[in-house]
Amino acid sequence: MLNQNTSTLITLTTDFGYKDPFVGMIKGVILKINPNAGIVDITHDVSPHNIREAALTIGMSYNFFPPKTVHIVVVDPGVGSSRRPILVITDHHYFIGPDNGVFSLIYKSQSETLGVVHITSEHYFMPQKGPTFHGRDIFAPAAAWLTRGVEITKFGDYITDHVTLPFPTVSTPTKTTIEGEVVYIDRFGNAITNIKAEDLNTLYNTNPEGKLKIVSKGKHTELKNYYSEVADKGLYSLVNSAGYLELFVYRGNAAAVFDIKIGDIVGVMLTG
Amino acid sequence: MLNQNTSTLITLTTDFGYKDPFVGMIKGVILKINPNAGIVDITHDVSPHNIREAALTIGMSYNFFPPKTVHIVVVDPGVGSSRRPILVITDHHYFIGPDNGVFSLIYKSQSETLGVVHITSEHYFMPQKGPTFHGRDIFAPAAAWLTRGVEITKFGDYITDHVTLPFPTVSTPTKTTIEGEVVYIDRFGNAITNIKAEDLNTLYNTNPEGKLKIVSKGKHTELKNYYSEVADKGLYSLVNSAGYLELFVYRGNAAAVFDIKIGDIVGVMLTG
Amino acid sequence: MLNQNTSTLITLTTDFGYKDPFVGMIKGVILKINPNAGIVDITHDVSPHNIREAALTIGMSYNFFPPKTVHIVVVDPGVGSSRRPILVITDHHYFIGPDNGVFSLIYKSQSETLGVVHITSEHYFMPQKGPTFHGRDIFAPAAAWLTRGVEITKFGDYITDHVTLPFPTVSTPTKTTIEGEVVYIDRFGNAITNIKAEDLNTLYNTNPEGKLKIVSKGKHTELKNYYSEVADKGLYSLVNSAGYLELFVYRGNAAAVFDIKIGDIVGVMLTG
Numbered sequence: 001m002l003n004q005n006t007s008t009l010i011t012l013t014t015d016f017g018y019k020d021p022f023v024g025m026i027k028g029v030i031l032k033i034n035p036n037a038g039i040v041d042i043t044h045d046v047s048p049h050n051i052r053e054a055a056l057t058i059g060m061s062y063n064f065f066p067p068k069t070v071h072i073v074v075v076d077p078g079v080g081s082s083r084r085p086i087l088v089i090t091d092h093h094y095f096i097g098p099d100n101g102v103f104s105l106i107y108k109s110q111s112e113t114l115g116v117v118h119i120t121s122e123h124y125f126m127p128q129k130g131p132t133f134h135g136r137d138i139f140a141p142a143a144a145w146l147t148r149g150v151e152i153t154k155f156g157d158y159i160t161d162h163v164t165l166p167f168p169t170v171s172t173p174t175k176t177t178i179e180g181e182v183v184y185i186d187r188f189g190n191a192i193t194n195i196k197a198e199d200l201n202t203l204y205n206t207n208p209e210g211k212l213k214i215v216s217k218g219k220h221t222e223l224k225n226y227y228s229e230v231a232d233k234g235l236y237s238l239v240n241s242a243g244y245l246e247l248f249v250y251r252g253n254a255a256a257v258f259d260i261k262i263g264d265i266v267g268v269m270l271t272g
Numbered sequence: 273m274l275n276q277n278t279s280t281l282i283t284l285t286t287d288f289g290y291k292d293p294f295v296g297m298i299k300g301v302i303l304k305i306n307p308n309a310g311i312v313d314i315t316h317d318v319s320p321h322n323i324r325e326a327a328l329t330i331g332m333s334y335n336f337f338p339p340k341t342v343h344i345v346v347v348d349p350g351v352g353s354s355r356r357p358i359l360v361i362t363d364h365h366y367f368i369g370p371d372n373g374v375f376s377l378i379y380k381s382q383s384e385t386l387g388v389v390h391i392t393s394e395h396y397f398m399p400q401k402g403p404t405f406h407g408r409d410i411f412a413p414a415a416a417w418l419t420r421g422v423e424i425t426k427f428g429d430y431i432t433d434h435v436t437l438p439f440p441t442v443s444t445p446t447k448t449t450i451e452g453e454v455v456y457i458d459r460f461g462n463a464i465t466n467i468k469a470e471d472l473n474t475l476y477n478t479n480p481e482g483k484l485k486i487v488s489k490g491k492h493t494e495l496k497n498y499y500s501e502v503a504d505k506g507l508y509s510l511v512n513s514a515g516y517l518e519l520f521v522y523r524g525n526a527a528a529v530f531d532i533k534i535g536d537i538v539g540v541m542l543t544g
Numbered sequence: 545m546l547n548q549n550t551s552t553l554i555t556l557t558t559d560f561g562y563k564d565p566f567v568g569m570i571k572g573v574i575l576k577i578n579p580n581a582g583i584v585d586i587t588h589d590v591s592p593h594n595i596r597e598a599a600l601t602i603g604m605s606y607n608f609f610p611p612k613t614v615h616i617v618v619v620d621p622g623v624g625s626s627r628r629p630i631l632v633i634t635d636h637h638y639f640i641g642p643d644n645g646v647f648s649l650i651y652k653s654q655s656e657t658l659g660v661v662h663i664t665s666e667h668y669f670m671p672q673k674g675p676t677f678h679g680r681d682i683f684a685p686a687a688a689w690l691t692r693g694v695e696i697t698k699f700g701d702y703i704t705d706h707v708t709l710p711f712p713t714v715s716t717p718t719k720t721t722i723e724g725e726v727v728y729i730d731r732f733g734n735a736i737t738n739i740k741a742e743d744l745n746t747l748y749n750t751n752p753e754g755k756l757k758i759v760s761k762g763k764h765t766e767l768k769n770y771y772s773e774v775a776d777k778g779l780y781s782l783v784n785s786a787g788y789l790e791l792f793v794y795r796g797n798a799a800a801v802f803d804i805k806i807g808d809i810v811g812v813m814l815t816g
Contacts, residue, residue, distance in 0.1 A: 005306070009307075011300075011463055012295075013293075016731065017291060017731035018405060018562060018587060018588070018589050019589040019590075019731055020587065020730045020731050021557075021586050021587055021601050021602075021605040021731075022606075022730075023492045023585075024557075024584060024585065024586035024587065024605050025604075025605055026310070027584045027610040028555075028584070028605070028608035028609035028610070028613075030290055030606050031553060031582070031584070031609065031610055032608070032609065032610045035551070035553075035610060038303070039584075040299045040300070040311075041295075041296065042293050042296035043290060043291055043293055043296065044290070045290050045291040046291075046631065048504065048731065049314065049795050051621050055687055057292075057293050060293055060297075061296050061300070062291040064296075064301050064304070064408070065300035065303065066296040066300070066301035066303055066304045066307060069300075072696055075626075077771065077772060077795050078772045079770060079771065079772070080770020080771065080772060080773070081768060081770060081772045081773070083772075098319055126436060130783075130785050131770040132770050132771065132784055132785045133784075133785030136608070136785065137785070143566075163319075163698065184526065185430060186291075186294075187289035187292050187320065205318070221423065222613055224351060224353060225403050226352020226403040226404050227350075227351065227352065227404065228350045228351070228352060228353045228355075229352070237612075238404065239402075240402075240404055240405075241402050241405030241408065241409070244328060250349075251321050251349050255370045262371065278792075279579070281575060282570065283572075285565075285568075310575070312571045312572070312575070312583075313567075313568065314565050314568035315562065315563055315564065315565055315575075316562070317562050317563040318563075318687060323670075329565050330565075332565055332612070333565040333568050333569055333570075333572070336568075336569040336572035336576070336680070337572035337576065338574065338575055338576045338579060341572075378764050400633060406617060426562050428613045437647065444713035457567075458563075458564045458590055459560065459563055459564050459592065460593075461632020497623065497624060497653055497675050498623060498675040499623065499624065499676065500621060500623070500624060500625040500627075501624070501625070507807045510676065511674075512674075512677075513674045513677030513680065523593050523621050525592075528654070
């Protein structure tokens with residue numbers, strides 16, 4: 001974990017939107033410190049103040065980036081208060097942002113060893129640091145200095161009491177059923193659940209002759225392999241590109257048409 | 273056509289929007305394979321599943337990029353089905369995406385010789401390739417490998433039966449009239465037609481003393497050179513920066529005010 | 545001021561939005577001329593034709609970028625008319641865009657010496673320059689050539705009659721009051737005023753025992769240091785990260801809830 005070296009690649013995930021110049025300021029600050037940094041936007045359209053959505057967004061994405069990428073996440077309603085700025089170090093990635101739970105899904109990832117540093121060295125902050133824009137004044141400069149090779153230990157001390165938000169888990173009320181819920185709805189209206197391909201496989205393995213039925217809001221849906229496998233406008237499900245069960249309408253908006261919302265319960269039944 | 277060399281520049285045109293992390297994932301995949309790739313967004317806000325709009329978008333844009341740029345287009349409702357991933361090679365540009373017609377206007381460009389390769393070499397795919405996100409699992413890695421110098425012939429075999437979508441053409445019902453239609457409406461509400469400056473010139477040359485009248489929805493509009501040439505809020509037309517006839521309202525939204533829609537007929541008459 | 549050297553960094557601030565391919569074209573043109581240019585988007589979502597909003601956006605942002613950055617601003621309803629394309633040179637930054645007032649707040653910055661060049665050398669334009677898209681045909685190529693080291697004097701002659709838009713100023717009707725107004729509303733609904741921290745300090749210094757009261761639309765608000773200092777959903781104020789007085793609702797949208805609009809008067813009173 002502490003065998004440090006960084007790439008010069010920095011990603012950004014924020015709730016700053018695309019209209020205001022805040023993201024531009026962050027990029028300017030990074031490039032002032034490290035002109036060789038490469039910056040990639042993951043999104044700036046996390047719903048305002050939605051820490052949970054930010055946690056899902058970075059949790060789904062970080063692993064597609066090169067080793068040693070530095071991921072900045074700024075969804076930070078508590079900015080200026082006592083909530084700490086942190087640097088999270090895993091085997092293959094760095095994360096910088098507020099200690100408010102945005103990295104909860106990183107902490108839960110079982111494949112990564114973990115270190116969390118409370119960033120306190122004002123030396124690596126913007127000189128005119130204020131209490132309302134730590135994305136620009138603390139996180140961006142810390143990330144830029146990290147990509148220039150500043151040692152992790154220089155940023156502050158390790159902590160172990162970082163904040164983890166509870167995320168809904170999948171349950172198995174009976175041997176032949178799984179219960180999960182919708183955790184994210186994408187731009188196409190696809191409703192992504194927290195039920196993994198592995199969960200489905202475990203269920204299926206109890207009776208390989210059985211058939212999986214997906215139930216949401218009293219509606220039974222059939223499990224497909226890809227979207228265009230169906231032609232009608234009914235509700236169907238598939239295992240999506242992230243390995244999660246997803247409800248969809250072919251060339252339609254499942255969430256809008258079937259009034260699916262985050263938190264809706266989704267059941268899976270193995271029928272003889 | 274086959275005198276291969278690529279720049280390290282890759283453009284992206286998708287319907288993934290700006291909220292979900294899908295575009296970020298694509299960029300991560302590219303940079304993992306080629307850290308020196310430069311990535312430019314053309315747009316990620318193509319209307320969901322609108323292949324025709326994507327074809328117009330890339331058709332309008334590609335030529336402004338440096339020679340040997342690799343253009344990825346992902347508007348792909350048939351992902352996972354038998355529709356093929358393809359690499360299109362022209363004299364000056366490369367294109368990678370689904371064989372669903374998104375490259376129709378490239379095929380029609382008369383200034384470019386053309387080769388189309390069915391991408392089949394799984395060697396250049398993401399290892400965990402799934403059936404629902406070929407933008408990330410096939411197109412992005414193929415583009416990244418191409419910018420690293422992998423030979424075109426390594427990706428698969430040439431085909432000639434690629435899909436071309438029909439696009440509305442301009443007709444000349446009489447010697448003194450042209451009939452076209454609105455094909456795109458931009459953010460300012462300008463309504464872009466498929467009638468070219470050359471079409472207007474041909475008409476005009478039949479009687480250089482004549483005057484061009486543009487007619488849309490029963491309204492006559494005058495041809496201007498630039499937007500601020502008019503002061504009132506009427507409907508006017510000009511030849512736009514892409515060389516096409518366009519209907520506009522100065523500092524106003526022509527499509528909204530005059531209820532102009534894609535597919536609306538636009539006529540041009542030469543009057544003595 | 546004339547001690548020229550440029551970075552290869554170019555920023556973009558436009559009203560072109562994120563759907564149309566216009567911004568992509570601009571980037572293609574820049575990279576064709578200077579493949580080593582780095583391009584950063586400040587925003588493309590300035591309200592269409594809103595010169596004043598563009599002036600505020602670039603005025604708030606430019607200083608966070610590295611010295612010698614070239615800032616392109618394209619909000620240009622008068623494109624094609626006699627309004628001039630200009631290059632603005634200050635001690636630390638370059639600006640390229642239309643002479644319609646978008647650089648008003650740069651001109652007002654007292655810390656920078658200033659030169660303004662009327663860009664006339666068609667040599668550095670796009671060959672097929674048209675009258676409706678100077679962002680692509682004039683500003684982008686001029687910026688790209690500038691980052692390649694073309695001398696300022698090659699672009700045209702210095703002028704002194706460039707356009708400056710009037711911006712609302714802060715007044716002090718009495719010794720114990722300041723009057724300003726809301727000039728920008730950000731995506732979170734925070735209402736940013738034109739009243740600076742220095743203005744507040746000046747007032748405060750007249751009676752350090754006094755208390756500052758912020759009044760907007762008949763409502764008194766208390767001055768806080770950061771957003772999460774309050775827990776309720778009332779209207780509060782703070783000095784924001786740009787050094788301006790700002791009205792906010794914690795984790796809420798002040799503009800929407802309290803119907804605050806650009807131009808609304810905001811008063812500050814020092815009470816014994």
